[in-house]
Amino acid sequence: MPDAVPRQQVTAEQSNEDSPPPRRPPANVDPIQVDTGSVIVVADSDDFFTPEGAEAIRDAVAAIEALPQVDSLLWMDRAPMMNIFGLAEPILPRKNASKNRFDAAKKRALEHPLVVGQLLSPDAKTMLLMVNIDWMYIHDDADCTDALRDAANAAVADHPNVKIQFRVTGNVPVRLSRAASNRSNEIKYQIIGYSIALTVAFILFRGLSAVLIVGLAPAMGVFWTLGIFHFLGWNDNPFNTVIVPVLLCMVGFTDGVHMMVHIRKHRAAGLSATDAARISIREVGLACWLTSFTTAIGFGSLVLAHHEIVREFGYCCVIGVLTTFIAVITVIPLACASPLGRRVHAGYGTNLVDKNLERITGIIDFVLERYRLISWVAIVSTLVLAVTTLMLRPDERLTSNLAASSEPAQALAHIDKQFGGMETANVSVGFPDVAEGSGEIVTVIAKVEAVLRSEPLIGHPLSIHSLLRALPGDGDAETRMS
Template sequence: MADHPVMVTLFILLLSGIALLGYTMPEEVRDWFKPAPVQQVQQQKPEKPRKVRETPPDVDPISLTDADTILVIDSEDFFTPERIKALREIVEQIESLDYVRSVFWLEDIPNLNIFGLREPLIPNERASQKRLDAAKEKTVAHPLVGGQLLSVDGKTLLLMIKFDWLHVTDDDACTIGLKDVAREVAAKYPGADFSFLTTGRVPIYLTAVRTHNANKVKYQVIGYGMILFMAVILFRGISAVIIVALAPMFGVFLTMGFIQFLDFQDNPFNDVVLPVLLSLVGLTDGVHLMVQIRKHRAAGLSGRDAARRGVQEVGLACLLTSVTTAIGFGSLSLAHHETVREFGYSCVVGVLLTFIAVITVIPLACRTWLGRSIHVGYGKGIIDRHLGRISVIIEMVLKRTRFISSLGIGVTAILILISLTLRPDERRANMLPDGSEAAVALNHMDRAMGGLEHSRVHVTWDDDVPSDSPEVLVAISEVDDLLLQEELIGHPISIRNILGALPGEGKPEERMSMMDLLPPPLKRAFYTPERNQAEVSFHVQDLGIARYGPTFTRIEEGLKTIGAAHPHFQFELTGSAVWRWRNLYQIVVDLAASLGSAAIIILVVLAFAFRSLRLGLISIIPNMFPLAVTGTFLVFTGQSLEIVSVCAFTVCLGIAVDDTIHFLTRFREEQLLVDSDEEAIRRAFTGVGTALIMTTVILVAGFSTVIFSDMRDQRIFAIMSGLTISSALFGDLVFLPALLARYAKRSQVPAMEEPEELSDPMVEQTLVRE
């Protein structure tokens, strides 16, 4: 890297060219490597004869959940002449927009009159207040309205809006545009004191994407600025800072270009966290390498010889840190969540490319005019000047090796046990910025409507059961009663509720004959006799899916009991909330698999690299201690185990092991030069202490910038990373020296090969002087 600058430059240009292809034409490059489609003739197996079922009629059933955007309107009372008139005009004006396909609201509810006579839920605006009050009670009591389109207190009304996407030209039209139209109409009516919010899948998606894109630029700029600022203060030399900064910048440039070939789209961790993370990882190795190069330049070596000696001294440690960090990140590929897997793959690619950037750019730059003054300020930095004072820590540790090593093992074990009490959870609002309209609307929907998200119980029956059998309604009614017993389940609705709104009384089996009196769009919203299936729908609040664990468990047990009483029926609890609950345990499994596999592989790599299983085992304590500290912090602050936590834990393991490797590498080298193990520990601290403290300060400063993000997940990631890196420094400066002095005595460590001597006489003379 130091002796052949021309080859290194050509190699850098080659990687840059490949990265540029990723930025400009990734699809075309991916097509080069796609295999040609192979045509296969599949033999169709003879199917068993099935009962020929009747084709459902061409009816568009109503849906209480199918909306691109939901306009949430709040008012003290909608049932006044002026407010009803305002509502009708709001709906009319929104429907007149060219990009709006339909608006579903109260007046679109099908008629439940058994004689087919039109009885509107909302009377004419000229109706008397007494009639309006009666209409309000009737509307709230309607099974398709109360808790579905109108809150039970009558103060929140929903407009379910669907778009014609061919005419949508602006994202704001799907949210702000709708509210502007509604506000403009409401302003015409002094008594229409409406407030408006938008929610639903489109507003939530747009909010998440906009915040993601804004934070991607904002926090990268702030983070990089903080890193450079701290580096200038610590290095006390601008040229050294520029060279160190060039390496991670080049690594990020390569990575973000290369991962375009992998076609990972809209991954918030890749776009926001990954660049900052790779910058910090690259900066860590870069600082260690630059500290050694500056040291040799200050001793009188040329730029070439100083770079050569620096690579020789810390190159192996940087390689080991990159390999172990890649292993830590790569363990995320075991996760079942696609976003986490993609982040893990990207991190592996990024760490390896960043190592290449560090090991090529810094030695090459040190041979240019930039490297002429990198040693200026060496020994004058804050850490350099005060390192001697910090050395008392090593002396204190070496005097109490038995106590501190035992303390380290015991404290780590206790903190791990506390961390194991973390429980998984997940909320949809966590992906939204605090205080955003989408987050506020989610909370409002929880209070007013029992939740925005819907789940359902899917009911099917065998062909032996006639679709008009009273048993169908009996089974559905039992499911409905089961859901009504659960406090967290909001407003269940099924064909039973609709039949119950028809005139007359009687048992479910007696009312089954009235099914044919229902309007087809309403009947087939929850009941499809031609397919032997029906549904019971209910609301789920965004309280954290773990809160619903006991509820869903009781429901599934109840469904088994109902199924036993109706052997020809099948009952399935389904929906997005149920899916998230069932896969919630996978977060814990992913974390255990990621950390376990990463820890084992890192142990094997370190034991192989240092040719000592004992050193590999010793490294477990300082590497697990910071993770245990962070896990305990989450427990004590009432946090849960989430996807972001899984990523942060694994990422932190990859970063925390870096300092341990640098310390162990220097310790093994010093053991070859001195007779005392304690002296080897002291010299290892002196040799890498400056870089360890410097990188920790810079890393914590870089991550701290993300703490001010309005995205909760990003804040959690930054807090966990900063806490882990800080406690990793403590573990490496306190617990690791005690463990080495206690369990890695010279007689227990196999000899390593002598380092290759430099052939340059000037280098040899300088080393003799040192």
């Protein structure tokens, strides 16, 4: 099942854009919104509609509400009753009720449009507790995640014959889990990238001082770039904290290798450290600038994207590539002129680069002799890839940046399976030329609702038609509307 598939809510609008705003509900009417909640506590059990199970879930709700950081909680038992008198009546019977009453309550809950598919799964085995947080009482991330689950588990522990599993998800837990995953990925992938760069540098140059100097330049570039990100407030983007450092490490490493090869060559020829650095910058500085500039242009095209995260990633790549170029042309020459680079040319001519550098000329000659063919192949390949790119469709999911084993991700997957998704969407239908209270409104809404129900990726649509149909009384929904 795809995650975060929206549950639809169909509303009817009888006014056009110039009409006055909708009226507020009367003073004696309490509006209800089933998709609210900063945190969703997912409860799974086969015993909800049993005497002890009903008592256990009530105790769990009371324990969660007793926490100071909980502002409000909406669950199945507080859904408005669909009776003709509008009398308040809990859906779950009391503990001393008979089995027949619990069976009738289960049937009534599965027919309630504000309960089934919204707060209770169609198999009556999964219940959602919508929790709103009072942020004045939040002192730690666990206060709005682990504390809720632990309070519910402690309350249910007093009912040993009832088995209820609680998991926490929702907007707040997903954000916290995503931030933790980003921090973990940031450290992991940077270690991988730096290890690869140092290993390749050691294979190429063999000398410890050359390896350290080549690795120092991209490390300084990444350090400066991350400082700029924090200064500009761009450190919450997962692309910036995970992908950009590794990308800059590779870009800076390739430029650093070119610079180091020429410095070692001139030092081996007898030039001083200062003269070798000056001549090397003159020889390959422009080439390194052109590669960095073209790389910055390529990533800079992302600033034209509509997605804010992608656009911000483009800006960060441009800043990072240019900053890393500055690090390469300053740090490597300075380090080579320092005591660390005193023997940077030791072993020149015996390493992998020096032995095979001349062999690259064969590849260059091959390309130059067939420049027309190579150019046409590049042009055609670019066009094919451009067409392929235009055919791609975005597929962003709430769980894209979450660890699959994390509690919010697993709870989201369970909500997808049982409810059709956590997120909601609204379909607004306007009736500018229809009289207020006309049965035609419900007829059209019913057709829209039927279309939405036929879509397998949509959960349980909720509309005025489903509410009128659930109310007791004679006649169809169209007749009651009029």
